[in-house]
Amino acid sequence: MKVAKVVPLYKSGNKHQFTNYRPVSLLPQFSKILEKIYNDKLEKFVEKNGILLDSQYDFRSGRSTAQAQMELVEDISTTLDQKKYVLGIFIDLKKAFDTVDHKILTSKMEKYGIRETALNWLKSYLSNRAQYVQLGYHKSSCLEVHCGVPQGSVLGPKLFLIYINDINTASNLFKFIVFADDTNILCSAEDIQQLVQKVQKELSKLKNWFDKNKLSLNVSKTKFMLFGNKRNSKEIHLTVNEIAIERVYEIRFLGILIDHKLCWKPYIQYVCSKLARSIGIINKTRYSLPQKALHILYCTMILPYLSYCVEVWGNTYKSNLLKICVLQKRVVRIITNSGYRDHTTPLFYNSRLLKFFDLIQFKTVLVPYRAMMGVLPGDLQRMFKTHEEGNELRCVKNFIFPLY
Numbered sequence: 001m002k003v004a005k006v007v008p009l010y011k012s013g014n015k016h017q018f019t020n021y022r023p024v025s026l027l028p029q030f031s032k033i034l035e036k037i038y039n040d041k042l043e044k045f046v047e048k049n050g051i052l053l054d055s056q057y058d059f060r061s062g063r064s065t066a067q068a069q070m071e072l073v074e075d076i077s078t079t080l081d082q083k084k085y086v087l088g089i090f091i092d093l094k095k096a097f098d099t100v101d102h103k104i105l106t107s108k109m110e111k112y113g114i115r116e117t118a119l120n121w122l123k124s125y126l127s128n129r130a131q132y133v134q135l136g137y138h139k140s141s142c143l144e145v146h147c148g149v150p151q152g153s154v155l156g157p158k159l160f161l162i163y164i165n166d167i168n169t170a171s172n173l174f175k176f177i178v179f180a181d182d183t184n185i186l187c188s189a190e191d192i193q194q195l196v197q198k199v200q201k202e203l204s205k206l207k208n209w210f211d212k213n214k215l216s217l218n219v220s221k222t223k224f225m226l227f228g229n230k231r232n233s234k235e236i237h238l239t240v241n242e243i244a245i246e247r248v249y250e251i252r253f254l255g256i257l258i259d260h261k262l263c264w265k266p267y268i269q270y271v272c273s274k275l276a277r278s279i280g281i282i283n284k285t286r287y288s289l290p291q292k293a294l295h296i297l298y299c300t301m302i303l304p305y306l307s308y309c310v311e312v313w314g315n316t317y318k319s320n321l322l323k324i325c326v327l328q329k330r331v332v333r334i335i336t337n338s339g340y341r342d343h344t345t346p347l348f349y350n351s352r353l354l355k356f357f358d359l360i361q362f363k364t365v366l367v368p369y370r371a372m373m374g375v376l377p378g379d380l381q382r383m384f385k386t387h388e389e390g391n392e393l394r395c396v397k398n399f400i401f402p403l404y
Helices: 029-048 065-081 102-111 116-126 156-163 165-170 192-212 265-284 291-301 303-307 318-335 345-351 356-373
Strands: 003-010 021-026 085-091 129-135 143-145 175-179 182-189 223-227 250-253 256-259
Touching: 029 116, 029 156, 065 085, 065 175, 065 182, 085 192, 102 116, 102 156, 156 165, 165 175, 165 192, 182 192, 223 250, 256 265, 265 291, 265 303, 265 318, 291 303, 291 318, 303 356, 318 345, 318 356
Parallel strands: 003 129
Antiparallel strands: 003 021, 085 182, 085 223, 129 143, 175 182, 250 256
């Protein structure tokens, strides 16, 4: 019940370096059934009482990476429209799930109202756990696990969310956007020097919070970015424990390349390279596979790149997106076995596929629709405000566009 089998899977690089292997933890099936029952009860309790942060998006029903990206971009854009400087810090933690302290976790859960039988079951679940490594036919001896949430468990991710849920208490100035252990911090000010001083002071508080919770900050992989087009001749320096944090001009956050100008050109170029590679594979199989199979290849190799978070980055200038449109038309001609100059509108219609700009529009209008239904996360829901006139006017349910 409490013994995990760890199987190392090779990733890349030198096979004789153990750091090039990913450990996969396998737990007994009966244990996962009990975890699933407990996790469902815990999730209902947490969501009903509003325990978790609104800005925490991972391992929660009805939330996605697109919504986390949306909140990040909206906060940055809104602040830039107010003629302020915006500084973002992208936090990286060392083996965050493996360093969770059990005593701190149970004390936090008791603070949130999880007590008596539910808390005692959790203490029993976390205690006396062990694991061994199996490589081929060779097995290691069992060793006890004294910290961390069980890898490969159903309950582990939810426990980690509760563990870091009070990260916002570390600073009253930082805006946190959290996706499990991927944490982004935003801070803004009208003066750049004032902004750097504020961030440096608050970083010390945040580092103390990590130390108290026995979480290790990976300073070498933590980056910061100054957003906007304002020219700034002065060099900006941020440090943690006298170790400098690297300044970057583009960074990958939840699978999306974000640049400091929010023009999305680096990510669009990345998408085009992935699409071109996939199109080459589909083109080689066009004469050996039926059209239905080619359609499946399109949905698995092309569509994910077109649709992932497209409501966030797809509303940039159309001139930036023309390359993607050209590539999409090319692959549609391939899967329908059409000529190079054939008009693509009937091809899209017959294949029941959306054109790229139609896909952007569809994914975008879903956001205000969900806001109208009141099913967006709290921080995003508050961005949408409607007219509240007393008279029955046609514009009462229309959204208000903020003016700065």
